[in-house]
Amino acid sequence: MTAEILQIIRRAGRPLSKKDISLASGLSISGVVEHVDRLIDTGLLVNTSIGQSSGGRKPRLYAFNKDAGCLVSIDMETDHAKIAITDFDCNILIDGSCSFDILCGPESVLLSIKDQVVELLNKIKVDKNAVKGIGIGIPDVVDFAEGLLVSPLLMPGWDRYPIRDFWSGHLDCPCYVDNDVNIIALGEYAKGLNFQVANMIVVKVGTGIGAGIICNGKLYRGSDGSAGDLGHFDMGIDVTCWCGNRGCLEAAAGGKAIVAKAKEATLSGRSVYLKDVLAKKDQITLQDIAYGIQRLDGLSIELIRESSVLTGRAVASIVNFINPELVLVAGAYPEFDDTMLASVRQGVYQRSLPLATRNLLIKKSVLGHQAGLIGAAYMTVERLILGSINDEEDAVIAAN
Numbered sequence: 001m002t003a004e005i006l007q008i009i010r011r012a013g014r015p016l017s018k019k020d021i022s023l024a025s026g027l028s029i030s031g032v033v034e035h036v037d038r039l040i041d042t043g044l045l046v047n048t049s050i051g052q053s054s055g056g057r058k059p060r061l062y063a064f065n066k067d068a069g070c071l072v073s074i075d076m077e078t079d080h081a082k083i084a085i086t087d088f089d090c091n092i093l094i095d096g097s098c099s100f101d102i103l104c105g106p107e108s109v110l111l112s113i114k115d116q117v118v119e120l121l122n123k124i125k126v127d128k129n130a131v132k133g134i135g136i137g138i139p140d141v142v143d144f145a146e147g148l149l150v151s152p153l154l155m156p157g158w159d160r161y162p163i164r165d166f167w168s169g170h171l172d173c174p175c176y177v178d179n180d181v182n183i184i185a186l187g188e189y190a191k192g193l194n195f196q197v198a199n200m201i202v203v204k205v206g207t208g209i210g211a212g213i214i215c216n217g218k219l220y221r222g223s224d225g226s227a228g229d230l231g232h233f234d235m236g237i238d239v240t241c242w243c244g245n246r247g248c249l250e251a252a253a254g255g256k257a258i259v260a261k262a263k264e265a266t267l268s269g270r271s272v273y274l275k276d277v278l279a280k281k282d283q284i285t286l287q288d289i290a291y292g293i294q295r296l297d298g299l300s301i302e303l304i305r306e307s308s309v310l311t312g313r314a315v316a317s318i319v320n321f322i323n324p325e326l327v328l329v330a331g332a333y334p335e336f337d338d339t340m341l342a343s344v345r346q347g348v349y350q351r352s353l354p355l356a357t358r359n360l361l362i363k364k365s366v367l368g369h370q371a372g373l374i375g376a377a378y379m380t381v382e383r384l385i386l387g388s389i390n391d392e393e394d395a396v397i398a399a400n
Contacts (some may be wrong), residue, residue, distance in 0.1 A: 001027070005035040006044060006064065006385060011195050015048045015061035036062060043068050044088075044385060064089065069132035071380050072117055072171070075180060075372030076138050077332060078102040078154050078207045079285070082373055083116050085124060088132075090191055090377040092370065094124050102154070106161040114170055133173050133384050135376030136163065137180035139208055144225040147177040153243050154207055176383050178221075180204065180372055181228060181330075184365070185212025186219055187375025188328055192366030199324045202365070203230065203315055205307065205340060206286070206332030207255035211318060233314045249314045253307035255286050255332065262289055262303055271299035290333035301339055308340040312347015319352045319360065330365040337364050 008024045009016055016024075021032045039045035040062075048063045066089035073092075075082040079102065084095035098116040100109045121128055140152035149158045167175040185202040189195065195217065202212040209231035213220040221227050231250030232243055241248035242256075251257055262284045266274040273295055277288045292300025308329075315327060327348065329341050345362045352360075365371050 001025075001031075002035045002038055003385060005032065006039055009045065009062060010064045013194070015063040017059035017061055019059060021062075066091065070121075070126055070130045071377045072131055072134040073373045073376040073380070074113060074117075074134070074136040075183065075376060076113075076136065077180075078139060081113050081116075082369065083113060083120060084370075084373040084377070085117075085120050085126065085131075086373070086377040088381055090187075090374050090381065092373060093126075094120050095370075095373060096120050103156065105157045106155075106163070106166070110163070110166050114167075117171075128171055131171050131173050133380040134167050134171060134175040135183065135378075135380035136175065136177045137183035137372050137376050138177060139180045139206060139210075141229070142177055142179045142225055144178050144182075144221055147175065174380075174384065174387070176380050178376075178379060179210060179212075179225070179228070180206075181210035181212040182219060182221065183212075183375035183379055184330055184371045185214055185375065186378050187367055187371040187373070188330075188365060189214045189217075189219075190378045191374050192371065193326075197326050199322065200326040200328065201315065201318055201322070201324050202328045202330060202371075203311065203344065204330045204332070205254070205311055205336070209250050209254050209311060209314075211315070213318075213322065215322065230311070230314055230318070233317065235310060235314065249310060253310040258289060258303050258307055259284055259286060262299065265299055265303075271297055273297040274299060286332060290335035293335045293339060304336055304339045305343045308343030309347040311340075312344040312349075313351045314347075315344060316348045316351030319348055320356050323356050325359065325361065327360065327362045328365050329362065330371060334369055337368075 005021060005025060008021060018029055018032045022029050044065055045062050046065045047060050049061050050058045066087045068088045071086045073084045073086050080097055080099045082097050084092045086092050096116055098112050100112045102109060140155050141150050143150050147164045148160045149155060152158050163177050164175040181202060181204040184204055188202055198217045200214045204210050211228040211230040213228050231254055232248045234247045235249050235252060237247050237252045239251045240246050241251035262274055266278055273292050274284055278284055289300045289303060329344050331337050331340050341364050348362060349357060367374055
């Protein structure tokens with residue numbers, strides 16, 4: 001119950017009195033006192049001020065302690081990572097990024113990220129001992145309980161690599177690993193929407209395609225952590241996917257497919273802009289296509305539209321099955337957002353049943369490019385809270 005009390009205070013967004021907590025939780029005042037005292041002892045709760053009297057003694061007010069420590073938040077793609085240092089309320093204190101080649105392997109990539117983390121900590125003059133947890137979102141299949149990638153399709157060499165052990169060699173704190181779209185969904189639900197939408201889907205199109213599912217106010221990971229793997233829905237298209245199957249959405253509409261189509265069309269003379277890019281770099285990337293949309297390059301816009309309509313058709317299947325209140329669309333690059341949103345809407349409304357879409361809203365990400373960073377921080381705080389409270393309760397039980 002202690003965790004539930006803390007959640008009530010966190011979600012309120014303002015300091016609460018013991019009477020407020022009692023009314024929200026259904027516990028007696030004496031029951032609330034026990035849990036509040038325990039939370040103050042763990043450092044997760046602070047007495048902030050004195051409230052207004054309702055006829056008797058003025059009540060003490062309690063709030064979640066956002067200064068209980070710092071968190072490292074990491075949102076990875078296959079060619080770069082966004083990195084932030086946050087407080088315990090998931091406010092970003094400083095952020096940055098680093099680029100890498102995922103084919104160099106986990107040790108090289110994680111060392112690059114670690115160097116950026118150290119640089120950010122130094123910039124804000126925070127000692128690494130103040131870091132209480134690390135949250136990482138990864139664009140591939142993650143066993144959440146173990147914190148390991150399992151047979152990843154986009155990240156060769158990362159299969160069961162001990163990411164937690166890597167970080168324990170550099171920072172003395174727990175590390176939590178989840179799929180990137182799951183942390184985006186957590187960030188949007190908790191901070192972007194302030195817990196106001198209990199059933200929602202977040203769709204992300206980057207190198208891969210995935211969906212994060214919030215069901216009845218909780219992130220749904222499935223029994224092994226692979227829920228929401230939208231990219232491997234069978235779309236009935238005659239194309240071979242890198243997973244070995246045919247017809248997968250990702251093989252037709254994911255980042256690799258978009259880039260391959262862009263190169264083929266560019267060599268056929270369909271884009272002067274991308275032809276110049278290819279001549280200079282001998283390759284085309286998703287970032288180049290994002291810049292192309294900024295420049296109103298017709299081919300870049302067409303590729304993202306086609307991909308997004310197809311993605312919308314796949315999302316329609318989830319909409320029909322789950323009947324969410326909201327679908328949020330998040331691209332790997334901000335330049336994709338408007339084009340993707342309109343096209344995903346088209347695909348969803350073409351393929352969904354009228355009752356499933358009667359009250360459905362389909363919108364852009366609320367938090368934008370910071371959603372994953374905020375979500376990774378939120379996930380980390382959740383796990384740290386559970387760990388701190390469980391340790392405290394075990395100690396109480398052992399003492400008795």
